[in-house]
Amino acid sequence: MSVVAVAWLALQIAPPGASGPLIGAAVAAYILPGAAGALLLGRWLRRLPTQRLIQTDAWTRAAFLGCIPVTWAIGRLHPALYIALLAGSSLLHAWGGSAKYALVAQLLPGDRRLAANALLSTSAWVSTIVGPALAGILTVAVAPAWIIGLDALSFAWLAVQAGRLAEPNEQNPVIPAAEVRLGDGLGVLRARPELLGLLTMTWLFNLAYGPIEVALPLFISETLHAGADVLGLYWAAFGVGAAVGAMAVGAVRELPLWPVLLCVIAGHGLAMLPFAFHAPAAFSLVGFAVGGVIYGPYSALSFSLFQNVTPAALLTTVLALRAAILLTAAPIGAALGGPLTAALGARQTLTGTGIAMIVVAACAARLWLRTEPAAPDPHPHSAVRDSVPAR
Numbered sequence: 001m002s003v004v005a006v007a008w009l010a011l012q013i014a015p016p017g018a019s020g021p022l023i024g025a026a027v028a029a030y031i032l033p034g035a036a037g038a039l040l041l042g043r044w045l046r047r048l049p050t051q052r053l054i055q056t057d058a059w060t061r062a063a064f065l066g067c068i069p070v071t072w073a074i075g076r077l078h079p080a081l082y083i084a085l086l087a088g089s090s091l092l093h094a095w096g097g098s099a100k101y102a103l104v105a106q107l108l109p110g111d112r113r114l115a116a117n118a119l120l121s122t123s124a125w126v127s128t129i130v131g132p133a134l135a136g137i138l139t140v141a142v143a144p145a146w147i148i149g150l151d152a153l154s155f156a157w158l159a160v161q162a163g164r165l166a167e168p169n170e171q172n173p174v175i176p177a178a179e180v181r182l183g184d185g186l187g188v189l190r191a192r193p194e195l196l197g198l199l200t201m202t203w204l205f206n207l208a209y210g211p212i213e214v215a216l217p218l219f220i221s222e223t224l225h226a227g228a229d230v231l232g233l234y235w236a237a238f239g240v241g242a243a244v245g246a247m248a249v250g251a252v253r254e255l256p257l258w259p260v261l262l263c264v265i266a267g268h269g270l271a272m273l274p275f276a277f278h279a280p281a282a283f284s285l286v287g288f289a290v291g292g293v294i295y296g297p298y299s300a301l302s303f304s305l306f307q308n309v310t311p312a313a314l315l316t317t318v319l320a321l322r323a324a325i326l327l328t329a330a331p332i333g334a335a336l337g338g339p340l341t342a343a344l345g346a347r348q349t350l351t352g353t354g355i356a357m358i359v360v361a362a363c364a365a366r367l368w369l370r371t372e373p374a375a376p377d378p379h380p381h382s383a384v385r386d387s388v389p390a391r
Contacts, residue, residue, distance in 0.1 A: 003128070003235050004135035005147035006030050006086065007217045008228045009068075012144065013079055022079055024214045024338035028331035029086035034093030038324030045092070046317055050099040050106065051165040053316070057096025058159035062152045064089035069149035077145065094327055098319035103165075105307040105315050113307050114249065117300035121246040125296065128239030136232020144228070188310055188318050195309065198261070198302060199322060201364050203329045205265050208356035210333015211340055211349050212272075219346035224281050237285055238292035245296020257301060258368055266361035267294035272354025275347055284350075 010026035011019050037045075045053060064085050071077040071085075104116045135147050189196045220231045271291030274284045303319075310318045333353075340349045 001131040001135035001138075001147050002030065002151045003213075004132045004139070004228055004232050005144040005151065007213065008135075008139060008231070009072075009144040009148065010079075010082065011217060011221070013077060013082060015079070020214060020218060020341045021338035023217060024334045024336075025079075025083055026086055027210075027213045027334040029083045030090055031093065031327055032331035033087045033090045034097075035324040035327040037091040038094035038098075038320045038327070041092070041095070042317065042320065045095045046320070050103040050316065051162050053092075053095050053099035054103070055159045055162040057092040057099075058155045058162060060092050061089045061155035062159060065148055065152035065155065068152075069145040072143065072145035094320050094323035095316075098316050098323050101303050101307065101319055102316040105312065110308050114300060114304040117303045117307075118246050118249040118297075121249070121296065121300045122243050125239050125243035125246055125292075129236050129243060130239075132232040132235035132239065134232070136227075136229035136236075139228040139232075186321070188314060189321070192309055195306065198305065199325060201261070201265070201360065202302060203326055204360045205268075205357060206326055206329035207333045208269075208353050208360060210330040210335075211337030211353050213330070213334050214337030215341050215346045215349040215353075218341050219275070219350060223346055226281075230281070234285060234288055237289040241289040241292025241294075242296040243292075245293040246300060247296075249297040249300045257305070261298065261301065262361050262365050262368065264294055264298050265364070266358050267291075269354040269357030269361065272350060272357070275350035275354070 006026050007023050010023045014022040045056075048056065067085050068077065068082065071081060100120065101117065104113055104120070108116050135144070138147055189199065216234060217231055220226050220228075220234070224230060268291045271287045271294060274287035277283060306319060306322065307315065337349060340352070344352070
């Protein structure tokens, strides 16, 4: 629900003429501080077990987001305070998200992790189907600040459930938390060029995606002259497509990993091009849904590679470092989305994101083709686990 509510509340409280920049700042604040938290708080957080990390992140989200409807109700929710509360809520996001996938690696053997990652991705995308649509309906009756309050309650419930998890048994020797350093995560990336290449490509992909979260609400309100219910419909359509794509990852994993990932990025870019046409909203809505189908398998494939080539003791640290790097991409793109939409317009900005994705895929494909092709794998299901050509 926050996909709609965060942007729509920013639109409502923005000073005249500042809606685009404030939406960009709000979207960035809801994500970007997690990168700082991953880098600055690791000394203390990497000592916690995975379940405790999930719980701590969830309680932090619940506390800060819960302050938003309270301050709105008493008339004290100014834009600066709104940005500060969103920023505080996201401070531990990298560690909480990394712990979720580290928990999968602790509980399951390597040949079952991709399926578990696909299940997590499908669960998240199903919530993206229901949440934005529900938020769009609720904004007709209640202020978006109260929807963010419901978001806070959902994180409190997650914290309670995480506290009920049993401690998993590590199958591999664990380095004492005090001996794990940020440099260990950097060392893994240096030793595995395929991880570094994947991380770089994903960062550029997310950067190109960032302006969408700013331009789409403005496209809905200013170009289509519609409300939050239509914005929720767009995000729900994307979520339906992504859930379908995530469920199909079992078939995708039999294909060579790098060509699949390149096709995902290029295909998502192509799916954004319908926004360029002055056509009925259904035209761009279908394109947005197709983009979701194409994007769906990306996260599960990417996380499986990290889980299976990273030492168990370093996995949470490496995934937190990965999250810290990637968390900067979409918010920077969102921050750029404000001035881009002001200068070019929402329609042109949405189209430009698609073109940028296609360029990223083309450049990555050129680098990939300049290397020797890997020998065919007689066991295709092991391609994700064991071998990815270094790019």
